[in-house]
Amino acid sequence: MSIGERLNSLPYLEKWLVLGVILGIVAGLSSLTFYFAIKAMEYVFLTHLVGMSIPRPLGEGGSLDFLFRAGRYYLIPVSMVIGGAISGLLVYTFAPEAEGHGTDAAISAFHYRQGKVRWRVIPVKLIASAVTIGSGGSAGREGPTAQLSAGIGSMMADLLGLSPEDRRKAVAVGIGAGIGTIFKTPIGGAILAAEILYRRDLETDVIYPSIIAAAVGYSIFGSVVGFTPIFGNYLGAFNPFRLPLYAVLGLVAGGVGLLYIKSFYGIQRAFRKAALSPYLKPVIGGAGAGLIALLAPEVMATGYGWINLLEYERLGEIVSITAVPIVVLLLLLPFLKILATDLTIGSGGSGGVFAPGMFIGAFLGGDLGLLFHYLFPQLVPSIAPFVIVGMISLFGGAAKAPLSVLIMVTEMTGSLQLLPGAMIAVAISYIVTGNNSIYSSQVPTRRESPAHADEYERSMLATIKVAQCKLRDLKVYAYSSVEDAVSIMTQNNLLSIPVIDGNGGFIGIAYLKDLLGKVGAVGAFAVRGVPTVGLRSSLEEAWEVMAKTKSRWVPVVEGGRLLGVAMMDDMVEAYRKEAERLKQMPRQAGEAA
Template sequence: MLQKRLEPLLSRKRVAIVEACVIGLVSGLAAVLLKQGVEILTLWRTSSDWPLWLVLPTIGLVGGGLSGLLVERLAPEAAGSGIPQVKAALGFAKIPLNLRVSLVKLGSTLLALGSGLSLGRQGPTVQIGAGLAAQLSRWVPTSPEYRRQLISAGAAAGLAAGFNAPIAGVLFVVEELLQDFSDLTLGSAILASFIGAVVSRLLGGQGLNLAMDDRQISLSVHDLPFLIILGLLAGLLGALFRQGIFGSLVFFRQFKGLGLPGRIGLAGLITGVVGVFLPVAAADNTGLQEFLVTGSAGWQLIAIAFVVKFLLTLLAYGSGAAGGIFAPSLVLGAALGCLTSSLAQGFYSGFGAWPIPADLASTTTYALTGMGAFFSAVTGVPITAIVIVFEMTANFNLVLPLMIGSGIAYLVSERANNGSIYNRLLAMQGIHLEPVVQANNPWAHLKASDLMQRRVETLSSQMSLSEVVQAFSRSHHRGFPVLEEGRLVGIITQSDLGEATAQGLDQYLTLGEVMTHHPVTVAPDATLPRVLHLLNQLKLSRLPVTDGNRLVGIITRADIIRAECDQVSGGLTELGPQAEPSYVVLHQCAPATGQGRLLVPLSDPQTAPDLLKIAAAIAHGLHYELECIHVVRVPRSVAPAEARVDLQAVEPLRQLANSYAANSGLSVHFQVRAAHEIGRTLLEVIKERHIDLVLMGWHHPNLTPGRVISGVVDTLIRQAPCQVVVVRAGRNLTFDRWLIPTAGGPNANSAQRLLPGLLTLGHDPEIHLCTICHPEKGQCLTPRHISTMADALEATLDRPVHTQILTDISVSQAIVDFAALRHSDVILLGASRENLLSQVIKGNIPLEIAQSIDITVILLRQVDDILDPST
């Protein structure tokens, strides 16, 4: 009863509103804390009683070093401006974004900017807001797509709070980060931005805080040539600034020995030294920006300020300090606008020879226009640039000059530097965003033909209703397309049939008289969004797919949901209708003489002998029979029972199985099946043939995100109700020196069962048992425990077992290094299903080991690792 009352309050939109408000509130508070903290530290740094020649360099060195140390030790992802990291997270790249990153970003930015580094706080507020939103999405679990919407709302709120510009926050997310105009995304971003900006304005003060009237902002025909010049200069110098950022990053990479604290400390020291001789360099962005916009300085000082700010910002950003380029870009643009205003005034006055035209725009107009133009050239978001400056000044007269300057600057900069600056920054880190998005978003280009069922059950329009009732009773479908002379003429559903039978008309009417005529259809090339729109808008459960009047398939909600579930679980191998049960093409049975059965899937005649060799050794040790299977995969458009299978191509595998049966004395069964999906087919065989253990080969490393090893292997690791052994054969298939890493779990029992058979593959096997401890977490397993495990193995195997405790922060690297040290031939890895799934997030240990070493790797999943489906 309570749940029903709460359901209206817990609708998706209402929850989204609450979450957006929370994100905006928290992001606004974080932005206010950062702003006031930087102002306090800047005031303390510049008004100290100590000599400036001592204070500024010392604080720059110490504060920068502490900022870098905080990032290096606690959250390396918090380095830089933070916007590239947010964009990568929104593009499905695996970059941490959480509360830890947000807090470290806040602290490191406070230290860096408070130390005098020439960077801004608005870029970090974007990452802080996004990180807080990402953490909220973990506390309140939701779908991956909705999590992206929450992160984008947090980013918008962070930027809105940083600039007191809510509209600009939304536009930046739409223009640069997410590029999503859906209602829920826009609504969440708008609400979060509004709340964040309100909190920032109430608690942190106004933005630019200039008391301007319409007389200060004006535009005349005399200004147009110089606004064009300003746009050209902003575009060229903005492009140079972008190139300088990349050059500075490359330059600082040469000083790896300094570490991040040393690089940032060095940048702080240089900034402090420059600030001693040029006080304008020691001013924070807000003060310098207001100083320039008011036009109270001479052009010589402004030119010096521009050059110094330009170089110091490149220096600070290249060092890896936490801070953004938004505010420095605005300051540089203001300085450039002031210089252009001086040029215009000098030109029209003949450099003092005659009066300046009365309608010439003020220096403030040029400064504000330069802010938007330079910002647009650097970031590549002209609309956001215009709106940011407009929202900070709230003066409509400024819109036209901003459009002229920002538009020209953007076109010039894009001509010189093609592509997003944030994409290029990510590329320098090895993250190529666009391929990642496409690889992880398989729905982007799907069409109806990709998901539709091609084999459709249909009815004839001339059938009687009693025959239609029988058709429904024999089928699980709730609707049928109706054909007449091969053309689609209608569709009949259970509700249509129910109305006719309720009126007692079923004895007199034909199907053509009660069906729904002219049904809604889609073409094979209809996009998936179009299909979903029709299904939702018309409240339908299925749509016929037609090519003209010819029925070519049908697509249902179930087909879409099933494909999405398969994709999320990692089991999707082919888009299309549901896979049918496999079909047994050939089954060669042997006498049932073993105490269990070991299933060996065989696919390649070249690798099958090695796999069968290992399987036979295990089967001898366990007294099992061998069940060999070859699965012929057929398209889903063809029923497995109707598929043509070339048994001649399978003959080498059958003969190989027969030879092992004759030479080993084992009972060997062999079968061939036609199937849509190999993984599901193997699960069918495990159930039908009462399989106790599965041995599979693993030949090619798989780098697909979300996979442990590969599609078929992962399916069995997650779902098989029996023990699973996966073998990645090494370059030299020898079995004399064995390495068994363990974490103290049930590995020993499984090793005791399998090793007696496996050791027969070697001549004089040598066994090393090891465990790995993290150096900062203490000793994770005492020698007594590992000795107990070694004693149990020695008693079972009747041979010595050597033990070793390793210390390393990387489990995989420790195993690889120790295997190389001991010249191991085989690594036997035991892991639970739960641990394997966690490896997808924390690092794929089996894959990392297999890619780093050429020896044989055997991965074991115990029977006890299968989780209860109800949990």
């Protein structure tokens, strides 16, 4: 017996315990490989070519005593152009599906391709994304990590001979474990695996294996790079009187999150429609982002170090080589980061949108925190909580993943005490962004996913009750004559009819073939003991009864009394109405949002 056959023979929990451990090892090793590949590219491009220093977050060996330098500052656009050229060459030559933010591609594979990911996407995505980010491109490392782990999970499922359903689960687990590992957020990553596939639903089957995989991946990754949360540990106290201010932040974050989504896909569409070589588009995007970086180098790469400096109010280190005042720069940075990310990734570059989303939210929160500090200095002595809640509320709403992002940023900052305010802010942001998402491959619910189409098509008949059907008053009494019964069946184009007693009690069914040429009362020819349904029975049960009785109707009986008959045509009409109602639900929910 092969390994795959042995796995398939195991009960669900045991099978996914083993697979979860394997996927966790994959997530840990792929995250480490990608992490150090980015560092190598940063050394080549930013350190060696540009002579530039960029801040590191506390959880990655960074320090709050940071001094910005860029010996060859003018080469920043050159670095990003070269990065875009190399990325475009790799992607469009070997694996075009590796363009853009990898998480969305992995989500698409789950819904539309039975979890299939081509093996060549894995090395292409790794190298192209490392070059894009390492050269200064405004992108995150979580998307590529998600696609790497999901891709290897897909390959592993094929090698083990797993079913398409298990391959899809392996892809979803890979997404959550990969992101949870590289962010050092195992709990949030496990929940993300279930939440990120939908805008208003959860893939609950993947939570159990994701918990295992994220724990294993985090252990491997942390053993090498350390277990300190990326942004250190926030030690400030929670003040419930600030809750209205967090609500305001959630409202603004939702609006800016909507801008992030709309601008990203607007620029992506513009690049795709442009009559240019696909190899040239990432070069143009890199040049545009590079010019923005000349004004504000903070927009380069992931920006984690700048977020940390902002959180600890080291505003003097947030620099601009130009003469732009620091207050103006702080106000501009969320929008400059949006534009730089749109150009880097929307042009066809390779990288994630999660980290840029956190940067945008952090600096938006910092801006509002400064405003609140000047208005209410006693209530808001520090901007740090608004920086953290800004990250959560903006990307939680923009990604339609409020629960997992809430947990992830809490893990990244050690800010458990801020949860009440963060929950309010992300809930409001989620409402403001409506049915829009930065992940275009998300579907509203499991019902709309092609991965679950058969499941819902089979079960829909089981959800519709006989009470939802029109009941017709078709019957004959046991003492009626055969001639009268044949007349009623002929007039209604029936081959059978229910027979009742004088009190309305159901006796059985009389068949036309048994009555032709006969005389006397119908009751003598009724077939007794036939199955019936009640008002609470499902159409699926009614269909089975019709198959047994060889009729196109079913007797509806309650307490032994015949209430009427449900015709096949009426059942089809009830099915059609229910299908139309379900189809309208996503549209109505979107309008309500």
